[in-house]
Amino acid sequence: MNFLKRFFGKTVKEEKEDSDAFKISFPKFNYELEFLEALEKTPIHKLLGYNPYWEPRFKELLGELNPILDKFLTQGLIEISLKEEVLKVPELKKILKENNLPQTGNKEILAKRVFDEVEDKSYDIHLIPFYKLTPKGKEGIKNYRDEFLKQSLNFLKHQAELLLENNLSVLESNHFHIRGQHPDQRSLSGIMNSFGERSNLVLKKLSQNEPFRIQCKFPIEFEKKLRVLIGFREMIIPFFEEFKNEYLKDIDLNEIYSILKTNPEILDFGDKDDFLKTLIHFEHLHFWNQAKLEEILEFKRRHSDSKFEGIQILNSGCKCHEEFGEEKYTWDQLDHLPTLPRFTKCICIYNLM
């Protein structure tokens, strides 16, 4: 943290304002360090050529990137490294001398000078400089990531508590608080799903203990946590893995797996290492469909004169399409509507027809 403070210095006042407004806050992205990490992942292979995938995004967030690279260099977070260089020191010096440029500095400095200042660009082909993180830069990234993860896990645990307490209004306002804090998160890590009306309905169903689709008797502690994990899938997908591991560390997943094996429908949840993901997907789709169904029925109730004839099941993409073909249910056939999903890989959804 000292590193971050020194480098990007958040004032005490800002921190105080944050903590006054929200007891537990989601960490803020540090876009400069995100940029530094992007350099680590996809090094810039020429001094003037950025990665076309993220360059426009970081320019949008940070403005011109060259001054930031200079700052990173000055602070010793990155260094210019020369890859596959063909020119040796005496040759570099000779070129500099011919161009009336200083011949001081180590090989990388000499090469950079040739690259930057010599007018004859035919030398560039022999110099492939790229920015490389120094150990200090790598440590900075690691500290940032560790701290970010720690803070986000705390935040998510807090959110999980709110879901269990059925305190959806605070959960929602926290969620929107994060979204407000991170208007730029798209394409950095795409953190948030919306907390729209359907999400709200899904969370409500989860927090009000509406039954799972699977008929198994899980230990109550696991049931609670499963509800939270489904809720988090609805809201925040990319942090899911870390959060899940931390959150389930007191649960005996072997036991859960053997209970799951006894489900009366003999649904296949995959192998022991992987079943949880499938279970959460399956139950999430169930709650999502229940919410959608409720929305549709509510719509029907309010618009009795609408031209919709009933509910259809959209089933392109899972084996239900072959098995059941087109599935349409008029309003007086709703008793026959199957419960979704029908099997673990089913991705069918209800829709107005």
Ligand SMILES: [Zn+2]
């Ligand atoms: Zn299906």
